[in-house]
Structures are given as structure tokens and as C-alpha cells.
Amino acid sequence: MPIALEEILETIRMTEVEHFDIRTVTMGISLLDCRSDDLKRMKTNIYDKIMRTAAEHVATARKVESEYGISIANKRISITPMAIVADGHYPEDFIDLAKTIDRAGDELGVDYIGGFSALVQKGFTMGDRSLIKAIPETLASTKHICSSVNVASTKAGINMDAVKMMGETVKLTAEKTADRDAIGCAKLVVFANVPEDNPFIAGAFHGVSEPDVTINVGISGPGVILRAVKEAPADLDFSQLGERIKNMAFKITRAGEFIGKKVAAMQSVPYGIVDISLAPTPLPGDSVADILKAMGLEDVGATGTTAALALLNDSVKRGGLMASSHVGGMSGAFIPVSEDEGMIHAAQKGHITLEKLEAMTSVCSVGIDMAAIPGSTPASVISGLIADECAIGMTNNKTTAVRIIPVPGKEAGDMVDYGGLLGAAPIMPISNLNNSIFVDRGGRLPPPTKGINN
């Protein structure tokens, strides 16, 4: 059946008016074959492998953008968790390695490189400890490197020592980048049940079970879904509303998968997955919050917000799963504060709070994401928040995460502006009640019985 004029115009409206784009085409590169006990040699191995493997990544993505008329916002790289690659080295060595990788990223013209990561849900290796120690300085002294640490899983429970350590690491990172409103914290995320093929930053890394090289894709289409919901009459029931979202999700996922496969094939690299998360941008109309509002809420934060997000999340999955046989990564709706215009406004007015965002975590893709809090917040409070989010993830067998920014010198009600896709964040109030005895207990918080599912 030939393509109808209406279908072509719909596609063009999506890309030109509703900001539909491919958020990221992420090339995952295994660095396991670059290891060496000689730091200099390992730096050369890693630099050479990244430069060799991703040499055409940006150029290929640009070519595909031009040929198919769908823009690819970010070209990224993810690497094997550095704690595994560089285990046996000291924290200073990790910083050194990160700088080398950053230079490769600069020369290749990629936006971000994810994978300065450690998986410590059950305990630490020496490499894990060294990497975590190196995080603040690494994020302060590099441009493209993003860091993530997985501290909990449904199988292993929560590593409370790691939770405490990460609260302190977030604080240190904020202090190290205080001159840039703690932007280091925007590149650091703490996870429970982290997926190994996630193309989105800051949590992207190339899992050890992945092939040598692969291409994963993340789409961004809140604007498209927003139109589908906005055009729905007020008396349309939820099944039909879900149906509309599903249809749109199908189309954008197909586009994402198509583009990903092209970029992969042109570089002779196996295609991995499409992550069907709805990723908002700070552009007007490209907002997940606006979709929830369009369902009939005065603002996000109203009672009903969590239910609205659950419907959105599920409908997107239904459409996306039909569209692609390899869905992976996070594949839920992102609810970052600073990166979503509707969220920013709601947070400014005090309509959305950290407590409500925590509740929404249970039905979204990650959780507390790009939320700014007062710089005076103690590390133990941040650790407590991480523990709460991990508990939701662990118990509900889903990915959850915390990417929080304690901005030095700022108080609730102030604003920080990072520009670009990171957007602007109002400083949100957070409970400062003392939890230090709880956080200091340490050890492993046992997993739920549902983790034993064999």
C-alpha cells in the first residue's frame, strides 16, 4: 500500500512541530580486552579501541539523520563498567583513565560516554572502592564522562554501606563542581536493578554479557504522545485513551528501531535494543508532565498523578513491544525535574514534591531524576533518599535510581540553569529529619522473598 499524503504529513508534524527525535544512538564498547596491570599500556589500549571502534559513529549517525529526516539529538558511547576494567588500580589511576577516555570522546565528537560505573549491590571489590573514591574528581575534571553505581537488586538486596558511601559521594561531587552549580551530580546516578543495555545517560554502561560492540537506541517523543492525549475528548474513557497512546508509541518505536538498525548496519556492528522510554526535553510541549496534565489534572502533583503515569507507562510499553522485538534498557517514562518543562513549572509552584516523585517512582522508569535540593542537605539525608528509592526498586523488581543535585549555596525556592538538554531546576525542599543512626547501620539489607523465584 503506497504511503498516503496524510501519513507523510503526520511524520513531518512529529519531527518538525512535536520535537520527535531519536534521543540517543549509543555505541556500547567492551573494554574487557584492554586490561593491563601497566596503567600506561591500558590507557593506550582503551584509547585505541574506542577511537578505532567508534571512528565512524558520529558521521554515520549524521548521515542517517539526513537521509531519513529524523534528528538524532545525542551520539553517545557506553563502556564496560570501569571498576571491572581497571580493578587492581588506585583511585588516581581511575581518574587518569577517565581523562584518557574523555579525550577520546572529545576527538570523536560524541556527547557523553557512560560507564564510569561499579556494580556493588552485594559488596565491593578493590576496584569498586577505588572507582567510587575517584568519582568526584573524575566528574569535576572531565566533560563527557558519566558515572553510575548500582547499589541494590531484587536478588541481592541493598548494600547499605554503598548507599552511605554514595550519599557522601554525591555531596563531594557537588562540592567539587560548586563553581558550576554542582553539574557533576547531573552526571552521577545511583541505581537499583540497573539494566546492562541502557542507552540513556547518566546510567549507560556496556554490560559484561553484551557483545564486543553493539548499538542501542533511545527515543524521545513526549510531544507526539501529548498531541494524541490533548486531542482526546474529555469524556474518552481510559481504555481508549491508552489505545491512542499505544498507537503513537508504536510509530515512534518503529522509527527508533529503524534508525538504530541503520546506524548499526552502516558500521557493521550488531544492533542491540531500542529503549522505549519517553524522554522529555526542556522544550515547550516535549514534556511528560504535560501529558499527565492533558489527561485531566490541573498540574502534576495532583492526586491521580501516579495513576496517570501508570497508564502512560503501560500504554507506551504495549505499543513499543508490538513495534520492536528487542526492547530493553529502562523502557518506562522518565520523570526528570530539570529536563521537563512541565515538571519545572510544577516544582516552582510547589505542586510536585520529592515525596510525590518518590511515589511516582513505582510506576515510572527510574525515579528521583535531576532534582535539585539545598546545598546544605547532609549526606545522610541523601543516603536515606537513595535507600528509599532502592527499596521501591528492590521490592517491585524494577529499575529505580537517584540523580540528585545538592547545589552549594542555594536554598529551596532558588533556581539553577544548566542549559541544553539538562535544563533548569528549581531547588526543592527535602526533609532534614535526622536518620544518621539508620544510615550508619551498614551491612546488607536483605532482599525480598520475591527475589527467590526459582
Next chain:
Amino acid sequence: MADLNEQEIRRLVEEAVQQLGANVSGDAVSQVVQEAAAKINAPANTSAPLPQQPGVQQSRIIVTAFGKNRRGILAGLTGVLAESGCDILDLSQKLLQEFFTTMLLVDISESSLPFEEIKTKVTAKGEALDLKVIIQHEAIFNAMHRV
């Protein structure tokens, strides 16, 4: 060996070592691998199979143009396409009040120009006629709108 990726090269080396036995010298492996790689590259040199959809040809593009209606718009666009050796397979247009929209399905397989150049030429002509022109391969529409 430019067209081989890292994994393919490694597989070749493994294969060579297997055939030659474990005690073979590095030079011998390198020679066998290079010969094998030359064989692989020689016949077609196809840069990996692109995901094909049934009934979709990679050589077909869709030109969409919008703007205020005026004389010579269609003639201008189709003129450039004809000059570039492109074949127009289908055309539809709509006029909503003053606003003009057209869609052309174009086969560029006979053209001597690459896609990028055709795109640049037609877009430039469109700008001269106050039109916004968008050019895309047809395959993206099939991916999005056909199950």
C-alpha cells in the same frame, strides 16, 4: 581489511589458528588471515546488509514541500529533479486556502548524483521559491506507518 569489524577479524584469526594448528608462527597466521580477508572483500564489497522491507526500494525518496501558493512552484521543484536525472513516480498535492503542500515520490536510482547532492539542490530551489522542503528516504515512512 577496512570493511571488516573487529569481531570479524578476530573470528578470522581464530579460524586460521584452528586450521594451522596451535604451534604455528605469527607470520603464517597473519598471511592466512590476510588472504581470507582479501577474499571476503573482493567479490561484492557490500557494506553490511541493510534492513530491507518487502516492497521498499532504497532508491526511492519522498520530497515534501510547503509554502504559500504561487505560480511555478511545482515546475521549479520538478525541473530540478528532472535536471538531476530523477524519475517522479507519484505526486499528490493539497491547497488549503493560500497554503500549498505537495508530496512527490521520486526514484533516484537513475540519477548520477548522490542523495545528499539531490537533497541540497532541491532544498535550495525550494528556498528560492519560499518553500520549506523536506526530503527523506521512503523507508522511514514504511517503518512507521506499516505493520
